[in-house]
Amino acid sequence: MEKLAIIKIGGNIIEDETSLNNFLKLFSNFEGKKILVHGGGKRATNIASRLGIKSKMIDGRRITDAATLEVITMVYGGLVNKNIVAKLQALYVDAIGLTGADINSIKSDKRPVKEIDFGFVGDVKEVASNSINKLIQADFTPVFCAITHDGNGQLLNTNADTIASTIAVGMSKLYKTSIYYCFELNGVLQDFNDKKSVIKKINSKTYKELLAKEIITDGMIPKLDNCFDALKNGVSKVHIGNSSMLTKENELFTTITI
Amino acid sequence: MEKLAIIKIGGNIIEDETSLNNFLKLFSNFEGKKILVHGGGKRATNIASRLGIKSKMIDGRRITDAATLEVITMVYGGLVNKNIVAKLQALYVDAIGLTGADINSIKSDKRPVKEIDFGFVGDVKEVASNSINKLIQADFTPVFCAITHDGNGQLLNTNADTIASTIAVGMSKLYKTSIYYCFELNGVLQDFNDKKSVIKKINSKTYKELLAKEIITDGMIPKLDNCFDALKNGVSKVHIGNSSMLTKENELFTTITI
Numbered sequence: 001m002e003k004l005a006i007i008k009i010g011g012n013i014i015e016d017e018t019s020l021n022n023f024l025k026l027f028s029n030f031e032g033k034k035i036l037v038h039g040g041g042k043r044a045t046n047i048a049s050r051l052g053i054k055s056k057m058i059d060g061r062r063i064t065d066a067a068t069l070e071v072i073t074m075v076y077g078g079l080v081n082k083n084i085v086a087k088l089q090a091l092y093v094d095a096i097g098l099t100g101a102d103i104n105s106i107k108s109d110k111r112p113v114k115e116i117d118f119g120f121v122g123d124v125k126e127v128a129s130n131s132i133n134k135l136i137q138a139d140f141t142p143v144f145c146a147i148t149h150d151g152n153g154q155l156l157n158t159n160a161d162t163i164a165s166t167i168a169v170g171m172s173k174l175y176k177t178s179i180y181y182c183f184e185l186n187g188v189l190q191d192f193n194d195k196k197s198v199i200k201k202i203n204s205k206t207y208k209e210l211l212a213k214e215i216i217t218d219g220m221i222p223k224l225d226n227c228f229d230a231l232k233n234g235v236s237k238v239h240i241g242n243s244s245m246l247t248k249e250n251e252l253f254t255t256i257t258i
Numbered sequence: 259m260e261k262l263a264i265i266k267i268g269g270n271i272i273e274d275e276t277s278l279n280n281f282l283k284l285f286s287n288f289e290g291k292k293i294l295v296h297g298g299g300k301r302a303t304n305i306a307s308r309l310g311i312k313s314k315m316i317d318g319r320r321i322t323d324a325a326t327l328e329v330i331t332m333v334y335g336g337l338v339n340k341n342i343v344a345k346l347q348a349l350y351v352d353a354i355g356l357t358g359a360d361i362n363s364i365k366s367d368k369r370p371v372k373e374i375d376f377g378f379v380g381d382v383k384e385v386a387s388n389s390i391n392k393l394i395q396a397d398f399t400p401v402f403c404a405i406t407h408d409g410n411g412q413l414l415n416t417n418a419d420t421i422a423s424t425i426a427v428g429m430s431k432l433y434k435t436s437i438y439y440c441f442e443l444n445g446v447l448q449d450f451n452d453k454k455s456v457i458k459k460i461n462s463k464t465y466k467e468l469l470a471k472e473i474i475t476d477g478m479i480p481k482l483d484n485c486f487d488a489l490k491n492g493v494s495k496v497h498i499g500n501s502s503m504l505t506k507e508n509e510l511f512t513t514i515t516i
Binding site: 027034050052056070073074075076077078079081082083085086087089090094095096097098099101102103104131134135139147149151152153154155 | 305308309310328330333334335336337339340341343344346347348352353354355356357358359361362388392393394398405407409410411412413424
């Protein structure tokens with residue numbers, strides 16, 4: 001089976017022009033078939049505040065009302081996505097920018113209202129792996145932003161990590177898929193105060209031990225749970241680290257297998 | 259040769275939700291292979307003013323400075339394009355939204371500075387007809403907004419009418435192409451005060467007569483000159499009228515041939 005890498009970048013890379021340019025150069029040099037997934041980060045918050053739209057939070061969680069969804073569609077789907085595509089073209093990557101509505105690639109359900117009404121937030125239901133593969137087979141490199149749709153004309157704000165993992169799971173029928181989560185740290189750390197104390201390998205067994213010893217805590221737990229979910233559903237490997245893990249020189253990052 | 263229709267809509271359709279929905283229904287029912295091209299109209303001006311960005315005009319012509327280009331990228335490439343794509347998916351059209359940067363589909367040159375510096379405005383240089391055809395052959399329906407790129411990472415604001423005609427010319431190597439310019443009138447009018455006085459057919463010979471008689475004047479002249487340019491360069495037919503010309507019931511519109 002041919003390999004396919006799904007590479008996800010977060011706000012820390014997108015918000016800084018130099019970081020973004022550096023990352024895109026690494027991405028362009030990364031060999032083999034690949035898909036880029038990006039969020040939008042603080043640019044959306046910034047544009048929203050300039051438009052006089054206030055971030056709504058309930059119990060510390062962000063609510064996507066209609067006005068916020070418009071900003072997200074503008075910033076993620078337009079400003080960030082199209083600038084990344086233009087920059088990649090300049091690096092000879094034949095990029096194509098997508099939301100989940102394009103080629104019906106990612107369908108989601110509007111999150112049901114329970115205790116909190118999150119608004120226009122989508123939980124991914126279906127990835128159109130055959131349609132996405134048509135683009136890859138045509139030698140295009142898909143660049144997904146964190147927006148999906150419900151199939152009835154409604155765009156929905158969707159977590160970029162989830163988009164990366166569900167695309168990787170969906171494409172694993174056709175390719176040997178791996179995920180690269182690029183973030184600000186070098187990987188999963190043994191000691192949060194020592195940025196070089198990267199745990200190089202984690203599997204289901206060692207993960208349980210790390211949880212029991214409370215080395216992995218808080219926000220890292222749902223992230224790693226998601227990784228193991230993806231691995232159980234067909235993804236070969238998940239890598240977590242800063243974007244230099246895309247080069248062969250850097251070996252300081254975390255690799256997760258089942 | 260198989261037929262391909264390039265259908266262009268302007269601000270009057272995009273700005274009004276009902277008009278847009280009506281148009282998209284007609285578009286979805288329009289048989290055969292097709293490409294949609296849209297501008298952004300007043301929504302960009304509206305968002306720009308809410309962001310405190312003033313429209314810069316020199317000699318009555320709009321200037322695209324960096325801040326305006328950002329708004330255009332957000333509104334045309336994000337808000338308008340992705341909502342159209344989501345609405346088309348709900349109508350079972352497998353749409354894919356594009357700027358000229360995506361799949362390197364439309365390359366342009368930043369307009370050279372002569373008397374006026376128009377800023378980030380692109381004059382189309384090259385249409386990647388083979389790449390666009392890969393999408394069409396994969397049964398996707400391209401939806402282009404009025405943005406191109408220079409190939410060096412710079413997005414550029416580009417006239418939507420020109421995008422429609424250059425795509426039609428480019429694709430005419432592979433298809434029998436026709437253009438449909440949808441606008442607020444029923445077609446080219448004999449008498450501007452009589453909205454039903456549509457000139458049904460125009461060719462090079464009758465065009466000269468209409469110009470001589472001053473029936474066609476002002477803003478209509480560059481529009482029609484562009485149509486004849488497209489026809490001279492391989493396009494079969496150009497249609498001008500309101501969007502109901504896409505149905506077989508309405509025969510009141512202008513058809514231009516060479």
